[in-house]
Amino acid sequence: MKTDIILCGVGGQGILSIATVIGEAAMHENLYIKQAEVHGMSQRGGDVQSNLRISSNPINSDLIALGSADVIISMEPMEALRYLPFLSKEGWIITSSKPFVNIPNYPEVETVMADLNKVKNVIILDIEQLAKDNEIPRSANVILLGAAQKALGIEYDKLENAIRRVFGRKGDAVVDANLKALAIGKEAQR
Amino acid sequence: MRKLLLGDEAIAQGALDAGLSGVYAYPGTPSTEITEYIQNSKLAVERNVHRRWCTNEKTAMEAALGMSFMGKRALVCMKHVGLNVCADPFVNSGMTGVNGGLVVLVADDPSMHSSQDEQDSRFYGKFAMIPTLEPSTQQEAYDMMEMAYELSEEVCLPVLMRVTTRMAHSRAVVEVKETPRAENELNYDAKASHWVLLPGNAIKRNITVTGQQAELEQRAVESKYNKYIDAADHSMGIIASGIAYNYLMECYPDGCPYPVLKISQYPMPKELIGRMTAECDAVLIAEEGQPFIEDLVRGVMPGNAVIKGRLTGELPRTGELNPDALKRALGVEVREGYDSCEDVAPRPPALCQGCGHRDVYTALNEVLKDYPNARVFGDIGCYTLGFMPPFKAIHSCVDMGASITMAKGASDAGQWPAVAIIGDSTFTHSGMTGLLDAINENANITVIISDNLTTGMTGGQDSAGTGKFEAICRGLGLPEEHLRVVVPLPKNMPEITQALREEIEYRGTSVIIPRRECMQTLQRHLKQKKAQEAKQ
Numbered sequence: 036m037k038t039d040i041i042l043c044g045v046g047g048q049g050i051l052s053i054a055t056v057i058g059e060a061a062m063h064e065n066l067y068i069k070q071a072e073v074h075g076m077s078q079r080g081g082d083v084q085s086n087l088r089i090s091s092n093p094i095n096s097d098l099i100a101l102g103s104a105d106v107i108i109s110m111e112p113m114e115a116l117r118y119l120p121f122l123s124k125e126g127w128i129i130t131s132s133k134p135f136v137n138i139p140n141y142p143e144v145e146t147v148m149a150d151l152n153k154v155k156n157v158i159i160l161d162i163e164q165l166a167k168d169n170e171i172p173r174s175a176n177v178i179l180l181g182a183a184q185k186a187l188g189i190e191y192d193k194l195e196n197a198i199r200r201v202f203g204r205k206g207d208a209v210v211d212a213n214l215k216a217l218a219i220g221k222e223a224q225r
Numbered sequence: 226m227r228k229l230l231l232g233d234e235a236i237a238q239g240a241l242d243a244g245l246s247g248v249y250a251y252p253g254t255p256s257t258e259i260t261e262y263i264q265n266s267k268l269a270v271e272r273n274v275h276r277r278w279c280t281n282e283k284t285a286m287e288a289a290l291g292m293s294f295m296g297k298r299a300l301v302c303m304k305h306v307g308l309n310v311c312a313d314p315f316v317n318s319g320m321t322g323v324n325g326g327l328v329v330l331v332a333d334d335p336s337m338h339s340s341q342d343e344q345d346s347r348f349y350g351k352f353a354m355i356p357t358l359e360p361s362t363q364q365e366a367y368d369m370m371e372m373a374y375e376l377s378e379e380v381c382l383p384v385l386m387r388v389t390t391r392m393a394h395s396r397a398v399v400e401v402k403e404t405p406r407a408e409n410e411l412n413y414d415a416k417a418s419h420w421v422l423l424p425g426n427a428i429k430r431n432i433t434v435t436g437q438q439a440e441l442e443q444r445a446v447e448s449k450y451n452k453y454i455d456a457a458d459h460s461m462g463i464i465a466s467g468i469a470y471n472y473l474m475e476c477y478p479d480g481c482p483y484p485v486l487k488i489s490q491y492p493m494p495k496e497l498i499g500r501m502t503a504e505c506d507a508v509l510i511a512e513e514g515q516p517f518i519e520d521l522v523r524g525v526m527p528g529n530a531v532i533k534g535r536l537t538g539e540l541p542r543t544g545e546l547n548p549d550a551l552k553r554a555l556g557v558e559v560r561e562g563y564d565s566c567e568d569v570a571p572r573p574p575a576l577c578q579g580c581g582h583r584d585v586y587t588a589l590n591e592v593l594k595d596y597p598n599a600r601v602f603g604d605i606g607c608y609t610l611g612f613m614p615p616f617k618a619i620h621s622c623v624d625m626g627a628s629i630t631m632a633k634g635a636s637d638a639g640q641w642p643a644v645a646i647i648g649d650s651t652f653t654h655s656g657m658t659g660l661l662d663a664i665n666e667n668a669n670i671t672v673i674i675s676d677n678l679t680t681g682m683t684g685g686q687d688s689a690g691t692g693k694f695e696a697i698c699r700g701l702g703l704p705e706e707h708l709r710v711v712v713p714l715p716k717n718m719p720e721i722t723q724a725l726r727e728e729i730e731y732r733g734t735s736v737i738i739p740r741r742e743c744m745q746t747l748q749r750h751l752k753q754k755k756a757q758e759a760k761q
Contacts, residue, residue, distance in 0.1 A: 046574065062229050062398060070396035072231070073338070074254055074684070079607065081574030086395075096475035097395040097468065100548040102560030113570070119563040126562075137575065142568045150566050 036066070037090040038188045039099045041118045044110030045135045046078040053108060053180050054087050060189050060197035061089040071097040080137050082114055089189075106186040108179050111135045112147045112159065119154075127156040127186035129179055133163055158182050160223055166216065173209075174216035181220020191221060230399045232392040235363040236330060237262035238399070239370025244406035246297035246325070247275030249285035251654060252683035253304030254339035255393035256332035260302055261686075268405060278680075280689040281625070281654040282307035286314040286329070293327040293383075294420060296412030298374050305333040305344050310625065310655065312349070318383045319353035320430055321420050325409050326374030327383040332393045335514050336545040339682075341605070341622070343543065345514035350385040350491060354434055356441050357385040357491040358450070359467035363397040365450060365489065371406070376444070380437060389513045391545065392468050442492045450489035453497050458482045462505030462530070463555075464498065466518060468546075469511040475548040476557045493521055502530040509554055510534035513546055575610060581741035582608040584713035585675050586616040588721040588739075589644070596729065599642040600635055604628035604656070606648035607682045608675055619646065626655025632670040633663045642729045646673045650680040653690035657697060660736070664702045667733040671725070674736060675713070677743035685746040698736050707735035714741065 040057065042050040054070055061068050071086040086099045104122045109115035109130040122128065128151060134144055151157050160182060166175035177198070184191055195214060202210045230238060237259045240248070250260040263269045264276045275292070279285035282303045289299035301311075308315060308331050315329060331349075334340040350357030356376055360366040366388065373384040419430045445451055463481065465473045466488040473481065486501050488494065501508055502522070508530050510519040519534040533539040539554040540546065552559050576583050585608075593599045603609055603619030604627060611618040621631055628645035636643040647656050652674050663670055674694055680686040690697060698708050709724045711717060721739065728735035742750075 045572065058229055058396065062227070068229060068396065068398055071391055072394045072396065074258070074394050078684075079574040079577060079610070079682075080572075082572040094397075095471040095473075096548045097391045097397075097471060098547045100475065100552070100560060102562030104562070113568075114572075116566040117569045120565045122562045123560070124562065138570055138572055140570045142570060146568050150568055154563065 036188050037092065038088070038106065039104045040087040040089070040187065041084055041099060041104045041107045041121055042087060043082070043084040043107065043114045043118060045114065045137070046081050046083045048110040048135070049176055050083060050085060050110055053176050054085055056177070056180060056194065056197050056201050057087060057089070057187065057189070059201050060193045063197065063200070064193065066091055067094045069094045069097045082117060084118060105188075106183055108183050110176060110179070112151060113142065116147065116150050122154070124155070127158070127183070128154050129158045129183040129186065130160070131163070131175075131179065132159045132161045156186075158223060158225065160220070165219055169215060169219060171212040171216050174212045177213045177216035178220040178223075181217040182223045184221055185224055226401050226403055227398050228401055229396055230363055230367070231258055231394060231396050232363050232366050232388055233258035233332070233394070234262045235367040235399045236370060236386070236388070237266070238401055239367040240300045240328065241266055241268050241274070242402045242405040243326075243371040243374045244298050244408045245274055245300055246408045247289065247292045248300045248302065249275065249279050249289040250302040251279050251282050251285055251307060252680050252686045253307050253332075254683055255334060255390045256302045256304050256307075256330065257683045257686070258393070259330060272408060278687050278689065282311040283314060286311035286318070289327060290314060290318050290321070290323070293323040293325045294413070295325065297325040297409045298327075299325065300328050300330060302330045303332070304340065305331055305346050306340060306342065306624065307331070308346055308349055315349065316353045317422060319355045319434060320422055320427055322381040322430070322434070323377055323383050324381070324412065324414060326377035328370065328373045328377060328386055329383055330386045330388070333387060333389045333514055335389055338390055341624070343514065345517055346385065346387045347491065347514070347517045350387065353385070354438060355382045355385055356380065356444070357387060359387050359489050359491070360392060360450075361467055361470045361487065361489055363392070363395070363399050366392065367399050367401060369450065380441065382434070382437070387467070389468055389545070438492065442494065445490045445492055446494040446496045448490040448494075451494050451497060452487045453500065454481070454485045454487070456480070456482055456484050459484065459505050461507045461509060462486065462501040463509045463511065464488060464501065464518060464522070465511045467513050469513050469551070472546050472548045472551045473511055476551050476555055488518065493518065498522055505530055507531040507533060509539060511540060511546060511551060511554070573613060575613065576607060577744045579744045580607070581677055581713040581739060581743075582611065582675055584715060584718075584721070585646070585673060585739045586611045586618045587715075588713070588718055588725060589646070589673070590616060590618055591718070592722050592725045592729065593642075596642050599644060600640055601644045601646060602628040602632040602635070604645070604647040604651050606651050608646060608648055611646070624655075625651050626659055629656050629663060629670070629672055630659035632672070633659065633666075633668045636669045641669055643670045644673065644729070645670060646675060648681065649674060649676040649678065649690055649694065650688040652694070653688065653697075657701065660698070660703075660734075661701045663734045669732050670734055671728045672734070672736045674738045676738050676740040678740070679743045679746045681743045681745065685743060685749065694738055703734065703736055707731060707733065709735070709737045711737065711739050712741055713739040
């Protein structure tokens, strides 16, 4: 298997915690991993992205080539669109629907949604509302992970186990909240 | 043991496992995580490995050289522009040579994700005449640390290890050793005279070091990290160094049809390059950063091979490489994805909500409305973002500490008002000496030391001068009445603007210190406090 993933959002939204769970699951399966992250100035409210590649064969490039990403997981709808040239024609976008408006020229929300819906495979979720309704406010990003499960090509129980290992130190309540979030995301898949 | 590590973390783990006794560094993207990893390492704590941040790269380089002088293994880490700050001890450490292994780790930032230039540190390695390493993978970065320390001790020279952003900040699974090597014993060669670089000693030493160059090159020819991979199609050969090798191999999942020379150790292995130029009709040179190899190959190689690379446009002259840049250079088809979306707006970074620098710029802009000719000299840190809207408040940003000295030079030229704005960590890094120059001449400048009690932009590391700024300014001779401390909060605007106005009107050197904790570290501290309370 080989999956090229772009994780994106706005600095401070916590895209790397999703990457941690995927990385843990992949490492447990003895898959090869490369994950290019963004640190430094852009973390101050700018656009941030991480290229995460997992494969059963050795991986050369730390960066994903144009037209090659299998999935874009985005914490912010306009940010998902920023990386479209990297998305394969058969690739998926899994994104939060809630705009993060910290710039004066943010496009109309309707325009962003229309652009997203032009993509063949897209799942748009109000993860913050879902998290609130289910009383797991701190696990919203894991809902996206659940919704991306099929696109990632990682079996569901392997993501569950990765969550147990990653969040285990923080106690059962945190593990359970994240497992619940993963399940909510899973249900939203097509 | 397998670990998922950032390139930076692999380097840190590699150094610890090679028997490191001290890391010396000033934070700088993309090198910061090396020192942070060592600070958080159990082994480093057990062994009491030196791991506290230094005031700047020059103090770091010198302290590490001192540790090496005593026979122990030391590591200095910095971003590329940090090497400019410590260029003097760095280049001269090549002249003194080392005793315990000394590795200088420099993280370059091509495409300038968090930097003011994309200078290529390999030039410094050549300049200082020392071996230079450039890993292609995180595993190599880890393995090379042990090799670097051994090499350093064998040839008695510091070793430069150069990485770039994508190596520093990319994670991969790394196989690490179970048992770390012991630290070196204290061991000082009392007879060595080459540590005293008096001309008489240095002249002899210069002959030794230049004489060593052929051996260093032979080591590069034989290095397991430099590989000549032959292939059938000799219409072209490809030289790829460091991370560019990965992008090249990404273009050919079934193996490259052309001969490939992977370079990860310098001085340039001319013998291997000579083989390629002799056997191939053309040579494409792919390297991250500036055309370092390409320039040398064009200059030194006989034969008829056509040299292609960044200088001839096959690869972009500036910026990072990526798999698609290699595909275009090689005529491999670039995969078509979706068209780029025209509705996407740029989202530049900005100062955090609630950040004290915001209040400082709000106050400064308010006051400077009355001084339309004012010039504001900025510096390196989060507050450089004061250039962007809504503040548009600074007119320069060059290098660490330049705000104060440039304001002084402008004032010497007749400019008034000349305002410098510098952060607390940048001030102790390279601003203090400039302030002394200003005070000695009572230069007509107003210096704002915006103190957020941390090194903010790199993620909140300790700042060397915290709690000492008033004492430092007094010690440099600043009159008490022109040293003002304010708390940058919207409610204090009248007080801050009044202080600024008075000190701009004062015809001499004055310092205003707005002081309030960084929002990032404040949030972290509150979180830690809450967690601690929950435990009790």
